[in-house]
Amino acid sequence: MFDCTLKHVAYTLVLQPSFFMSKTRSYAQIPMGFRWFLTAMAIHSSFRVAPSDSQQGENHRITHVHVPAAWMSILVHIAAAIGSFLFSLTKHPLFPRFSGTSTEIGALFTFLTSVTGGFRGKPMWGTFWVWDARLTSVFILLFIYLGALCFQKLSFELASIFICVGLINIPIIKFSVNWWNTLHQPGSISQFGTSIHVPMLIPILLNFANFLFPTCILLVLETRLLIPSFLESSLTEEMEARG
16 A cells, blocks of 8 residues: 555656646746845854854854754755665656765765864864764764765665665764763754754754755756656657557
8 A cells, every 4th residue: 555655656756747847847946046045144144143152252153054064964864765765665767866866965965064063173172073973973974875875886776775774873863962971062952942042043044944945956956857868768668569
């Protein structure tokens, strides 16, 4: 039942390409325009609205990029795992494209997380890198992304398994600051609220939205690029079968 439902959703996207192509063409301009607005607002709030931190000074503004990049590295990994799982069930050619693009984007965000985290931690730790539980688990996430990209050249089935197994690392990243004594500070945002002052929280949320919108746009555009070639091959197979 579950397998049939997933196949129905997947084939609806491809067997009705005119609907998908027209809708994405119509609505793509909205998030693209909104993204420039978010960029301007994020820059303004980071340098004009958010105050300087009493302990870290201006270096604290790196958090406005570091935290959203960390969120995106985890979110994109989950999206890539979903695409890999759906491919293992349906064998639909759209899902490898989706998961592969997600893996590339996730590797970029994870690298950005590590770099910005190093610059943020240098004044407090005296070094750009320590083998802290949080930093190490994020470093492992980067290697999971890079390993999946290498496996995709050999077998996407193998890359899918690697991405899905890598989900084990997500709760480790999340709860590492609670499970072990780490140099990295505990999470400031949870389901119970936040300890971050609103003027400092606004640029973080704006940058997160600014990262999320272009990521969604890129995934949709990558899917659009695959559909014409998929339809052409399907049409060729149909003509050969009739001939």
